[in-house]
Amino acid sequence: MPTATLPDRLVLGDVEVDTPVVLAPMAGVTNAAFRQLCAEQGAGLYVCEMITSRGIVEGDRTSLSMLTFAPNEKIRSVQLYGVDPRTVGEAVRILCDAHGVDHVDLNFGCPVPKVTRKGGGAALPWKATLLGQILTEAVEAARPYGVPVTMKTRKGIDDDHLTFLDAGRIAEDTGCAAIALHGRTASQHYSGRADWSSIGELKAAVSSIPVLGNGDIWEASDAVAMVEQTGCDGVVVGRGCLGRPWLFRDLAAAFSGRTVQELPTLGEVMHVMRRHAELLGDWLGEERGCVEFRKHVAWYLKGFRAGSRVRENLGKVSSYAALDALLAELDPSEPYPVSELGTPRGRQGSPKRVHLPDGWLDSRELAGSVDAAAEDATSGG
Structure with missing residues (x-):
């Protein structure tokens, strides 16, 4: 579904981002220093490293230390992860009330075995009611503060257990301000190519909130191609900016219709x-x-x-x-190695069987609760 024009901004509830580009949280990378460096290059939404909801509620020192924001971050954006609706809701209240956070993103995309085998991360959206309960608690907790809540997910557990269209419906029904889709399943991890057509499917199915696309954006031209091919409302960039924070300069230029600057020496x-x-x-x-x-x-x-x-x-x-x-x-004076343009950066790996709790795939409903051990600080999505 090609679009005639590129979006020039991203609107999340009452929050407006000057360029429809989001920096994906990456553990050990997207700290305040890196986010400031990227923000010096171009406009966008720069999300801090993922924090567990339990860590916030329990006042964990490491978790709270991650709530550090750079001077040039106009929008304080936090990605939160949790598996218990009440804990997630309380964490959102704390973030809004005590830390002045302007945007909360919920991560349901981590494919790491120690998370999925407990029912967390990319495994959780399979339990549709639980996903809705978590989103509802988060949105309701943020509502009095006027803080938009968004979510990020993957296509599903594997090609036989896709969840992204249901997640889009649930995101709309619960009042989320946007949904971001990484065009890979959990079983793919970061291997192969991202399926941009799934982003287009989600955009066609979701009409009331923005849909953001994620996966294989290595250059500004990839972001433009993704929007043109899928009709998505913005892009989420992760590994493509590793060692290349000027990618956000190029993205800002591309979305505003300006010529992308020359490659750095x-x-x-x-x-x-x-x-x-x-x-x-x-x-x-x-x-x-x-x-x-x-x-x-x-x-x-x-x-x-x-x-x-x-x-x-x-x-x-x-x-x-x-x-x-x-x-x-x-x-x-050495010129930039053009052979590196458009090539994957960071982790890739190979497809893997997704580790899940016993009987997890038998029903879309959850009997009991998710193991609290699923709330691990390992980020990804």
């Missing part, structure tokens, strides 16, 4: 790397920030000719001085 990439490390240092302190930055080095330098010694040593930096000295050994 290695020197420009090095400048972004230094800025990223500095922002992490502002948040965590120089040494810890540099240590945290190490995981990003391979993503930034993917495809460049930087030698193995420099790469290895960059993976050991613990100070700005050490980082600067190593970056000085690289050739700032």
Whole structure:
């Protein structure tokens, strides 16, 4: 279902996002420093790392420490995960009342075995009534504060157990402000290609709230193609921005009809790397920030000719001085490796059998409750 024009903004209840682009939460990546870096590149909705509802309700120190927002985040957006309706509702109230959150997203897309085998993550939407109860509690808890609640899901557990169309109906019926669909099943994990046609199906079935598409957006042109092919109202970007925060600059340009800027040279990439490390240092302190930055080095330098010694040593930096000295050994004029454009980044893996509780697929209704152990802080979707 092609669209004549690209959307130039995203409206979630009373919240308006200048560009219809959402940064997907990624554990250990989308902290306040990374979100600030991305927001410096272009407009969008930048969602913090996923937090469990139980962690919020119980005042877990680690969970609460994740509720840190950058100065340039105009919209405080949090992704929440939970399996118990009342706990999710209470967590939403706390986020709105005590932390001034402007948007809450609920994650039902994690395919990790230790989550799905307890009935959580991407397994939960199979239990349609429970999904509706969780969404209802969240929406009602957020309503007095005028905070929109959205949800993210996958196509289903596998090709024989699809849930996304039911999830779209439930999202509408419970008052969600939008639904995002990752065009893969839980059994696919991050392998193969995302099925954009399922996003188009969902958009055709859901008429009252925005539908966002997720999966295989590696370049701004992919986002444009997804919207044109599916008619979705915006896109959710995850792995495509790893080591490439300027992707949000390109996305902002594409959705506003402007020409996408030229690819950065290695020197420009090095400048972004230094800025990223500095922002992490502002948040965590120089040494810890540099240590945290190490995981990003391979993503930034993917495809460049930087030698193995420099790469290895960059993976050991613990100070700005050490980082600067190593970056000085690289050739700032080296052009961006075009061979990397449009290629997958981050985890991929292969299809896997989805681990589920005994008898989980026998009924769409739940007898009893989901094991509380399903509420694990492992994010994904």
